[in-house]
Amino acid sequence: MAPTPLHRLETLSGALADRVTLATGVLVLLIALLALAGIWQTQSVRADLGAITGERVRKLQLITDLMEAAYNRHVALVNLTLIEDPFERDDQTMLFHRHGYAVGKARNDFRALPLDDFERANFAEQDALIRDILTLQEQALERAEAHDLDGARKLLANPLRDLDGRYDRVIEALRQYEARAIATAAAHAEARARDAVVENIVLAALGVGLAIAISLSMRRRLRQRARQIAQQIDALRLSDERLRHEASHDPLTRLANRALFMRRLEEAIARARDEGREIALLYLDMDHFKPVNDTYGHGVGDQLLQVVAQRLSTSVRQHDTVARLGGDEFAILLDPLGENDDPARVRDLLLGRLTSPVSLAGNLLHPRGSLGMAVYPRDGDAPDQLLAAADQAMFEIKRLRQAAETEART
Numbered sequence: 370m371a372p373t374p375l376h377r378l379e380t381l382s383g384a385l386a387d388r389v390t391l392a393t394g395v396l397v398l399l400i401a402l403l404a405l406a407g408i409w410q411t412q413s414v415r416a417d418l419g420a421i422t423g424e425r426v427r428k429l430q431l432i433t434d435l436m437e438a439a440y441n442r443h444v445a446l447v448n449l450t451l452i453e454d455p456f457e458r459d460d461q462t463m464l465f466h467r468h469g470y471a472v473g474k475a476r477n478d479f480r481a482l483p484l485d486d487f488e489r490a491n492f493a494e495q496d497a498l499i500r501d502i503l504t505l506q507e508q509a510l511e512r513a514e515a516h517d518l519d520g521a522r523k524l525l526a527n528p529l530r531d532l533d534g535r536y537d538r539v540i541e542a543l544r545q546y547e548a549r550a551i552a553t554a555a556a557h558a559e560a561r562a563r564d565a566v567v568e569n570i571v572l573a574a575l576g577v578g579l580a581i582a583i584s585l586s587m588r589r590r591l592r593q594r595a596r597q598i599a600q601q602i603d604a605l606r607l608s609d610e611r612l613r614h615e616a617s618h619d620p621l622t623r624l625a626n627r628a629l630f631m632r633r634l635e636e637a638i639a640r641a642r643d644e645g646r647e648i649a650l651l652y653l654d655m656d657h658f659k660p661v662n663d664t665y666g667h668g669v670g671d672q673l674l675q676v677v678a679q680r681l682s683t684s685v686r687q688h689d690t691v692a693r694l695g696g697d698e699f700a701i702l703l704d705p706l707g708e709n710d711d712p713a714r715v716r717d718l719l720l721g722r723l724t725s726p727v728s729l730a731g732n733l734l735h736p737r738g739s740l741g742m743a744v745y746p747r748d749g750d751a752p753d754q755l756l757a758a759a760d761q762a763m764f765e766i767k768r769l770r771q772a773a774e775t776e777a778r779t
Contacts, residue, residue: 424482425551426605429612431479432544436616438471439540440626443533444695446506449513450521451696452659458513465510491543498536505529526760530753537628544616555602562598619693621671622678630692630700634752637704641745648704648745649712651719652759653681654767655697656737665732672729677736680722685715700756706744716740739767 445465452458480492505524512521617629625633634650641648655677662670674697681691681699690702701719703712719740726735741763743749748758 425547425554426608428479428482428488429544429547429551431475432540432547433612433616435472435475435479436537436540436544436628438468438475439533439536440628442468442472442506443627446509446513447525447695449510450518450525462510462514487546488543491539491546494539495536498532498539502529502532502536505532526757527753530756534631534753537631541628541632544613548613551605555605558598559602562594565594622675622693624678624682624699625690625692627692627694630690630694630702631752631756633690633704634702634755637702638745638750638752638755641705642750644705647706647747648702649706649715650743650745650755650759651701651703651712651716652741652743652756652763653699653701653719653723653738654763656739656767656770658697661734665730665734669729669732669734673727673734673736676727676729677723677738680725681719684719684722700759712742712744716742739763739770741766 442465445461445468448461449458449465452461476492476495479488484492505528509521509524509529512518512524617626618624619626637648655674658670658673661673674693677699678691678693681701685691685701685703689704692700692702694700701715703710703715706712720738723736723738726733728734741759741761743755743758743762745755749755
């Protein structure tokens with residue numbers, strides 16, 4: 370029997386109903402996939418952000434605390450060998466032990482966190498160096514307390530300086546490792562965020578009607594999440610740059626600190642050795658700086674150090690390095706030296722600008738300093754040798770000046 374029009378309509382309606390049911394099922398599936406994909410991507414991005422903002426950043430902060438405490442402990446020990454006043458020496462001794470406690474606390478807090486193989490190996494290397502450093506520091510402290518300042522300075526100038534430099538490099542390697550881990554996690558989070566946007570756009574394009582509305586809503590939420598992630602990543606990057614800058618710069622003068630200066634000096638020597646050229650190192654020690662603190666207060670003394678730092682920085686080339694090594698000691702790295710560059714002329718220029726009178730807090734001060742110079746490779750072919758040569762030249766100039774002043778008074 371031939372199908373009747375009613376039967377054909379019923380058949381068509383049934384087929385249409387089946388197709389609508391199938392389309393509805395596909396639509397529901399697409400909506401479910403879209404929702405699940407959005408939830409999964411959001412959770413995945415949150416997990417990546419947790420890796421960035423949690424343990425690794427805590428470790429990076431502890432490394433910064435460790436570097437700062439180790440540097441301050443060394444500065445306190447150096448000051449012990451330079452200060453004659455017993456009360457100020459007691460203050461420096463207390464600072465020496467206080468910063469030593471801070472070093473131990475930062476290391477213990479770091480070790481309390483989960484460590485991977487690289488971190489455990491790095492701490493093992495630290496332990497070996499710290500044993501030797503503590504031994505030499507205690508010897509230098511004992512000599513300083515026994516008023517054997519020359520003996521204490523010799524320990525600081527050679528074996529202890531070398532160990533401190535090696536320890537700084539070990540800590541720097543750990544800091545770079547943690548920073549790379551954060552950068553990797555940040556890049557992964559960014560990639561996940563981008564993938565989340567692309568995948569949800571594709572899924573949304575396959576839907577119709579309600580699926581489009583849901584996909585657009587999810588897309589907006591994901592974009593908002595991506596913006597939040599990008600903002601947090603930017604904030605973390607700025608925080609990392611700030612921490613890295615604080616770990617390598619003197620907080621008072623904003624100049625490079627000893628660790629950064631020694632790293633740049635080592636790199637400059639390597640380049641000079643490869644290219645067969647010279648570099649120069651100038652070592653400045655302020656004359657009669659302690660009476661400024663005693664007479665006008667430490668606030669004026671700090672302002673004077675900032676003035677000296679500004680004068681030094683503006684008197685050299687932009688690519689030269691000016692650093693505060695501690696207390697009233699500064700160093701200038703002239704790199705590179707061309708055929709027509711005369712470091713002695715730069716030294717005379719620095720001394721001329723340094724001695725210009727300055728008015729601070731209503732007081733007219735006349736800063737002075739002793740400036741020693743060493744040239745690679747003539748005066749040394751290693752960072753410690755070059756710094757020691759410039760330091761020795763500075764002490765000789767200071768000694769001759771003090772002798773001349775004593776003779777003039779008599």
